[in-house]
Amino acid sequence: MNGVHDMGGMHGMGPVEIEKNEPVFHSQWEARVHALNLACGYHRKWNIDMGRHSRERIPPAEYLAFSYYEKWLRGLEMLLVENGLVTPKELATGRAESKASGAGVLRASEVAGFLRVRRLARMDDDVPARFRPGERVLARNDHALGHTRLPRYARGKRGVIDRD
Template sequence: MDGIHDLGGMQGFPPVDPHDDVVGYHDDWEGLVHGAFTGTLGSGVHNLDEFRHAIERMDPEHYLTAAYYDRWLVGVSTLAVEKGVISPAELRERTAAMADGEATVTERRDPTLVDDLIDGVVDAYAAWEDDREPAFEPGDKVRVRHMHPDGHTRCPGYVRNARGTIVEYRGTHTLPDAHAHGGDEAEPVYNVAFDLSALWDADGESDGDSQSDGAGDTIRVELWESYLEDVDG
């Protein structure tokens, strides 16, 4: 979906510091949130794309002011309610008890639980592959479709309507756009190269319809087949 989470190429945001320390947890509660995500994903409460879509649905102001694992907590909580794991009233009660220091955790001993969750997480990250014949091959000129989906998508906004060149076929994988909404379709995935001048002009404005001469810096993006159309065709 189109939302504030899709920040790639958006004006008004400073460059990302490649040396910024983003590894590890800044506080103990972040590790607990990560554990909650692992538990719900590994036990099949939700899939990976449903989790991403839950975060995308956050209020824009909340999203921009929330810390990284705050967003994860919103995603896990949203899906736990939507999937019927916990009711909204029960979630509010437990949150209030935690804030008041009155929350308790039931002791549970299950020696197989960790292995089961690990297997579930591995399955959740596994991409579905089949023998579908790809429509494009390396060297083909393509254009990213000019689309504005209401649901989840992994097609970045800054490459839409831009022309690029197929660099490599990556195999057939689960389509996130369908997977986030209960579907199980799979499509070929391609590594596509774009000249930066095909994405932004000299003033930094998006110019997706411009035609590059292939010179200058390039960026590569992984894109599913339904995101693309044949320029020549």
């Protein structure tokens, strides 16, 4: 997907400011957004690539104005609505339109176990790698409509596989 999220190598965006000793969360609300994303993953309505794609679909003006965790919150809101877990009205008002059934609730006592076994992205060990370290490759120059892990600056470029 060609979008504002794929800015690597673009001119005119200024330097990437690196904060020395940057904390994981600058504010408590950021930690809550992170926790919400993990907890909502319990429903298994989307996977890690769908989560990334939701953030990639944020309108460009919003995307550029949002902080890192604001993007995560907006992407989560989109996924919750698209998967029928909340309605736009519920998001806007902060009030449920109907009583929840209680099914599919991640209880505090279950969190550690869920996070321990939850693998957000994995490769099957029994599927052999297509390329081996040291092999020369040519990245495709395609423009996927959905999420892709191939950034624009690498499309159509030659490279060497570094590690398995």
